[in-house]
Amino acid sequence: MLPIAIPIDGAIEPVVVTFTRKAPKKMAGQIRGPRSRNDANAIPVGGHTGDTLTLTTARARPNLPAAKYARVRRANCQSATRFRGSVIARPVPTLLSGPCSPGRSTDSDKTSLTPGAQARPTRVGLLGSPDRRLPPVEEEDIVNDWLETYRGIVYRWEVDHNDHLTVAFYFARLGDAMLALLASLGLGVAYTRRRGSLCVTAGCYVRYVRELRVGDIMHVVSGVIAVERDALVLGHKLFNSETGDVCTTVEQRVRHVEARRQAARPLPAAQRRAAEQRRVEWDVPARERRPRPSGLDGFHESSRDTVKPDEVDVFGQVALMHYIHRFSAANGHATAVFGITPGYMRNERRGFSTFEFQLELGGVLRPGDPVRVRSALVHVGNSSMRLFHVMTNERTGERVATLEQLGVHLDMDARRPTPLPDAIRDRAKAILVS
Numbered sequence: 001m002l003p004i005a006i007p008i009d010g011a012i013e014p015v016v017v018t019f020t021r022k023a024p025k026k027m028a029g030q031i032r033g034p035r036s037r038n039d040a041n042a043i044p045v046g047g048h049t050g051d052t053l054t055l056t057t058a059r060a061r062p063n064l065p066a067a068k069y070a071r072v073r074r075a076n077c078q079s080a081t082r083f084r085g086s087v088i089a090r091p092v093p094t095l096l097s098g099p100c101s102p103g104r105s106t107d108s109d110k111t112s113l114t115p116g117a118q119a120r121p122t123r124v125g126l127l128g129s130p131d132r133r134l135p136p137v138e139e140e141d142i143v144n145d146w147l148e149t150y151r152g153i154v155y156r157w158e159v160d161h162n163d164h165l166t167v168a169f170y171f172a173r174l175g176d177a178m179l180a181l182l183a184s185l186g187l188g189v190a191y192t193r194r195r196g197s198l199c200v201t202a203g204c205y206v207r208y209v210r211e212l213r214v215g216d217i218m219h220v221v222s223g224v225i226a227v228e229r230d231a232l233v234l235g236h237k238l239f240n241s242e243t244g245d246v247c248t249t250v251e252q253r254v255r256h257v258e259a260r261r262q263a264a265r266p267l268p269a270a271q272r273r274a275a276e277q278r279r280v281e282w283d284v285p286a287r288e289r290r291p292r293p294s295g296l297d298g299f300h301e302s303s304r305d306t307v308k309p310d311e312v313d314v315f316g317q318v319a320l321m322h323y324i325h326r327f328s329a330a331n332g333h334a335t336a337v338f339g340i341t342p343g344y345m346r347n348e349r350r351g352f353s354t355f356e357f358q359l360e361l362g363g364v365l366r367p368g369d370p371v372r373v374r375s376a377l378v379h380v381g382n383s384s385m386r387l388f389h390v391m392t393n394e395r396t397g398e399r400v401a402t403l404e405q406l407g408v409h410l411d412m413d414a415r416r417p418t419p420l421p422d423a424i425r426d427r428a429k430a431i432l433v434s
Contacts (some may be wrong), residue, residue, distance in 0.1 A: 015104045146222065161342075171205070173238065174252070176220075177222050178236075202254065202362075226273060230265055301374055302332075304370070307368060323359070323403075372391070389405065
């Protein structure tokens with residue numbers, strides 16, 4: 001199959017051209033194959049012939065021919081020569097809605113398959129120019145305008161003491177999903193190597209709606225929520241593949257920056273167009289902005305270690321999951337201060353289940369950097385708690401990340417929130433930081 005793009009009603013419609021060895025030489029009722037464009041117009045929707053032809057225009061109206069064709073010599077159509085078959089055009093789902101950019105060609109006599117045609121912008125990138133072509137998107141990867149960006153399973157070693165997928169490994173999947181989506185926009189690893197720019201995460205708003213247990217199968221679909229001058233807001237939904245339930249939603253803002261100095265750079269026009277065309281409707285409740293401590297008074301030491309070389313991702317940045325591993329460790333120390341200790345949780349069959357993250361990243365970590373996390377309890381309810389964690393690079397003194405974490409006191413057997421014991425709640429209220 002070969003992806004191409006065709007003009008339709010002032011827009012560009014992606015299609016797939018398939019070469020087949022077994023196409024009939026003529027359609028039913030025809031005494032010969034098409035010898036002219038008028039003959040080709042008589043071919044019904046979905047029709048094809050065994051002649052070696054090249055596509056010039058296709059229309060997605062059921063009362064019109066599937067395509068107009070023009071004869072070409074085999075020497076001018078290498079793919080057709082190789083397959084010795086016919087060209088069949090079939091429409092695939094339009095990746096994204098939205099108007100065409102000004103100046104976009106809708107010349108009905110030329111497509112990217114027309115011999116000698118120049119590369120021109122389309123809904124699926126610049127076709128006809130191999131070094132500028134966006135990575136192909138397979139038809140089966142398109143899910144109602146969302147792009148499937150991850151599919152996998154919960155492994156036993158990814159399950160924490162709460163008997164569900166630990167939050168850091170959600171971010172491992174998020175890393176895969178982000179990479180796949182950026183690559184589809186022409187902003188992947190090859191772009192970074194060629195242009196010296198990359199997209200780095202500035203923040204994530206994560207809602208954990210349903211838990212995943214060991215052995216559960218899952219997949220992620222992704223799209224673009226918003227396009228800014230030098231940033232994108234990406235949306236990801238993680239599903240339990242068995243039940244179809246949404247388990248997690250992630251609103252991720254990425255900044256387009258120069259690789260060395262991390263200075264902001266405007267998105268290139270081609271990548272901006274690709275992002276606009278990958279826009280999806282984001283039906284997730286808006287985040288609630290809550291007051292946060294202005295300083296570190298009342299915070300407790302909760303994590304301290306060093307960045308390891310194997311924490312770096314394909315873009316040369318510390319992967320998000322390693323920030324979250326540190327924050328998870330910090331949570332254990334922070335809750336132990338007011339009585340939710342490992343011993344208490346084991347003896348009482350209780351746990352801590354996170355249901356929301358608001359993560360912000362603003363600094364740089366490199367292998368060898370010493371990392372410190374300090375944490376504070378900022379709210380306590382009947383069963384719910386909210387903690388605020390601050391991560392610093394101790395080599396530079398820079399604040400590199402913060403995490404607002406909301407969770408509940410979990411009944412491990414019922415898998416439901418359960419009220420905090422009075423003694424623990426009283427101790428928690430005594431150390432609240434405002």
